[in-house]
Amino acid sequence: MESYNPSEDTGPAFCIGHHEHNRLVTVTPRVIQNVHESNYDMMTVPITTSYFHSRVLGLLSSYLANLQSPTYDVVGTMATTQNTRPVVVPPLSKADSYLTPNDATSQLVGVTSSWIDLCSPDPLIADLSRQVLMLEVAYAAFCGIGYLLIPGPKLHHGALHSEGVIYYARAIQDALNLGPYIQFHIWQQMVDNPELEIDTMGDLAPLARAEYLQPDEGAPPKVDPFGSWDAWDSIRKTCKYHTRLFVALSLPKQLPSLFVQSRWHSEPVRLLTIDGSTFLKNQKGYPVLSKSHQGLIAKMMRLRTAPWIILCGVGPIPGLENIEDPDTHQASLSGSDYPSLSQAGKKHYDPTPHLSYIRNLQQRQPPRTAIERFGVGYQDYLQAPLQPLTVNLESITYEVFEKDPIKYEWYEKAIYKALRDWADQKKATSHPDGKVIVAVVGAGRGPLVTRALKASADAGVDIDMWAVEKNQNAFVLLQRHNDTIWDGKVTLVQSDMRSWKGPLVRQQEDSEPQGSMCHTHVDIIVSELLGSFADNELSPECLDGVNDVINPVHGISIPASYSAHFTPVSAPKLHADVVHQTVSNPAAPETPYVVMLHAIDFLSTMDTPAAGESSNPNNRDRASTPSASFSTTEFPTPFVQTAWSFSHPNRHIPPQSPMQSTISNAHNVRQTRLTFPSQNRGVCHGLAGYFETVLYGDVELSTNPVTMDAKSASMISWFPIYFPLKTPLSVPENGEIVATMYRQTDDRKVWYEWMVEVYALEPTPASTKPTPVSYARVGSPSVESLKSKESVTKQTLRTGYRRVRVGMSDLHSSIKDGCLM
Numbered sequence: 001m002e003s004y005n006p007s008e009d010t011g012p013a014f015c016i017g018h019h020e021h022n023r024l025v026t027v028t029p030r031v032i033q034n035v036h037e038s039n040y041d042m043m044t045v046p047i048t049t050s051y052f053h054s055r056v057l058g059l060l061s062s063y064l065a066n067l068q069s070p071t072y073d074v075v076g077t078m079a080t081t082q083n084t085r086p087v088v089v090p091p092l093s094k095a096d097s098y099l100t101p102n103d104a105t106s107q108l109v110g111v112t113s114s115w116i117d118l119c120s121p122d123p124l125i126a127d128l129s130r131q132v133l134m135l136e137v138a139y140a141a142f143c144g145i146g147y148l149l150i151p152g153p154k155l156h157h158g159a160l161h162s163e164g165v166i167y168y169a170r171a172i173q174d175a176l177n178l179g180p181y182i183q184f185h186i187w188q189q190m191v192d193n194p195e196l197e198i199d200t201m202g203d204l205a206p207l208a209r210a211e212y213l214q215p216d217e218g219a220p221p222k223v224d225p226f227g228s229w230d231a232w233d234s235i236r237k238t239c240k241y242h243t244r245l246f247v248a249l250s251l252p253k254q255l256p257s258l259f260v261q262s263r264w265h266s267e268p269v270r271l272l273t274i275d276g277s278t279f280l281k282n283q284k285g286y287p288v289l290s291k292s293h294q295g296l297i298a299k300m301m302r303l304r305t306a307p308w309i310i311l312c313g314v315g316p317i318p319g320l321e322n323i324e325d326p327d328t329h330q331a332s333l334s335g336s337d338y339p340s341l342s343q344a345g346k347k348h349y350d351p352t353p354h355l356s357y358i359r360n361l362q363q364r365q366p367p368r369t370a371i372e373r374f375g376v377g378y379q380d381y382l383q384a385p386l387q388p389l390t391v392n393l394e395s396i397t398y399e400v401f402e403k404d405p406i407k408y409e410w411y412e413k414a415i416y417k418a419l420r421d422w423a424d425q426k427k428a429t430s431h432p433d434g435k436v437i438v439a440v441v442g443a444g445r446g447p448l449v450t451r452a453l454k455a456s457a458d459a460g461v462d463i464d465m466w467a468v469e470k471n472q473n474a475f476v477l478l479q480r481h482n483d484t485i486w487d488g489k490v491t492l493v494q495s496d497m498r499s500w501k502g503p504l505v506r507q508q509e510d511s512e513p514q515g516s517m518c519h520t521h522v523d524i525i526v527s528e529l530l531g532s533f534a535d536n537e538l539s540p541e542c543l544d545g546v547n548d549v550i551n552p553v554h555g556i557s558i559p560a561s562y563s564a565h566f567t568p569v570s571a572p573k574l575h576a577d578v579v580h581q582t583v584s585n586p587a588a589p590e591t592p593y594v595v596m597l598h599a600i601d602f603l604s605t606m607d608t609p610a611a612g613e614s615s616n617p618n619n620r621d622r623a624s625t626p627s628a629s630f631s632t633t634e635f636p637t638p639f640v641q642t643a644w645s646f647s648h649p650n651r652h653i654p655p656q657s658p659m660q661s662t663i664s665n666a667h668n669v670r671q672t673r674l675t676f677p678s679q680n681r682g683v684c685h686g687l688a689g690y691f692e693t694v695l696y697g698d699v700e701l702s703t704n705p706v707t708m709d710a711k712s713a714s715m716i717s718w719f720p721i722y723f724p725l726k727t728p729l730s731v732p733e734n735g736e737i738v739a740t741m742y743r744q745t746d747d748r749k750v751w752y753e754w755m756v757e758v759y760a761l762e763p764t765p766a767s768t769k770p771t772p773v774s775y776a777r778v779g780s781p782s783v784e785s786l787k788s789k790e791s792v793t794k795q796t797l798r799t800g801y802r803r804v805r806v807g808m809s810d811l812h813s814s815i816k817d818g819c820l821m
């Protein structure tokens, strides 16, 4: 492995911008230069002016003055047939926008008007708002603006809640078509907090006519932790997971629970806006962010595409004042360059303390971990799994495996322990001269052979070393290594392991010097044929092929067993990628992919939200009141369950039928049906799969996020697997996700089938409210505990509820891309 110096790893770079609600300037290259000199990377700019705002208000008021009150028509509708005589906003004029195309435009984030209300229940207001948005988007596109920040949907209109989100979404769909080169960022709050939805002077929302509103019943509006995410979900669904549609997330002073944070972390958040009021003051009076804010920012910044940070309401950019020049609207670049007298009196006056803090936070980001460095460019990137049985790997692929800092160490440890136990227990070997016969099957370029020789030397146990490999190209390297590093100690066999008859040794009782040779057994067979889902690269089928070669009394396989694990996930980015691939490849949604999962949210977790968390506005910041099992910055632990397992040597392979010409593989079929409780509402896009393996004794490898740190932290050889769903399924709060999965075979190939059902839990008359069940103790069952699976299943059943199925996926099958045996 290349040497790595963490101090040279600068961590993620922050791109920081400045937002001012009412910027009254034409942004020229000179202004941008000023922005950069102040240490900002970019700035926002409103598309239209307050003059335009007044013009639209004037238009509306004169229109309303001449309009009769809306009434129901004969068919009982009010919104669709009456009063549809449109009010038309005339095109923009010079005074309506300060924006003008110039060299600075590409460095700007345009902001559309926040005073419109696309969700208004009054069709007049909604239509006027839509026209304003369209005019702004069209002009921004004309000017060459690449990024737009669009204030999110207004969710509360009296007693109506979230009713207009679909109208908002429909308008965004039009906007996406109108600005074909613009990236759209929907500016969302983290939670739906009605108290934060305040109308300001000049907003169109309060102008909605009473006839279209529903009387407010006086019930106090509640904070809905997932309400804002719900609105975003409707918008992106309506826009079919558009590739240019993103989230701009506003960080509140009080962060919501880690469940809500982890949901947003899985969404395409490309802008993080932080208001000056979100900062705390440290002892010296400087603005700082809380530990939980720092934790969330650190996580966001490690995403494949790190969001830009936009500071709002933190004072002007030094040297750039909002002094409107009536003729040119050019920014005044003087005056505030100079601090006031009292400021000048301070020794280290910092005109941009919020910016300095964020720059400092950037420098304090921890260096990337081994897996992060290894996975650069691979985060959330769909890859077809390897088929090393049918395809010969390239040297570079082996080279990548061999960089793993853990896997080979652990194999060496396992071989060492197996050899020591063999010697200590004085077990008879398969070799006439007493050496332990060790064979690496599927040796590749030979790293496990090197490790086995080292383990033998360290354990002081003599071995007869064999290496079997079917890749003729890798075999050339094995021959070379035998000459150069292994002193010719290794017997090399170029063969498919399934047709290998075992080691050839000279019979000892044979007195002739050139005595006869015979096949014997292998005492310890070492292989590494595992895929991301354990058995998906056909390790079971390959090792069945050498089953009879293993010493029938004491024979050991390293690995001794392996198991496949999975859990349902929300993975919007992966879903969007699969949908786009489906255009050219109809099998795309029925393919399991290898992916370095990052922007995903686990829908079933081991930490249960505190009672009433979803609806209690006083219980929003779990981060500030951590429970014993709840960290302030770590996202909840997923509930990962075991699908099935395989062990070797397999003493139970059924005898082959003499009636069949092909070898039956029926004993390697598996099926499972597992129930996952869903604590919060969400969308299931697929299943994330992992594996665990017992190499020997207590030496284990794991990619399962629940156990990997304890079993094989920092291992980088395997990314997880992702089983997508063609159509995402909505998941209710306190519901259940049931996944049924098969490993199928027709004796020529192996494939997987999977389907997901979603259930809501309805309390039966005896009970009143579903109590969330904690799965913490159920954990991720080991292969051993699988034997007592019944007890696990029992623990996950909830009493007092009736399951009502609310969603069901297709039965997906990867048969077309099955793994050839």
Ligand SMILES: C[S@@+](CC[C@H](N)C(=O)[O-])C[C@H]1O[C@@H](n2cnc3c(N)ncnc32)[C@H](O)[C@@H]1O
Residues within 6 Å of the ligand: 388, 389, 392, 393, 398, 401, 402, 441, 442, 443, 444, 445, 446, 447, 448, 468, 469, 470, 471, 474, 495, 496, 497, 498, 527, 528, 529, 530, 542
């Ligand atoms: C994942 S690589 C592991 C290589 C090496 N042992 C290591 O750990 O770096 C699996 C190797 O097994 C070989 N292989 C797979 N199926 C085989 C079979 N049926 N017979 C022989 N070799 C096989 C492949 O060619 C490949 O070299």
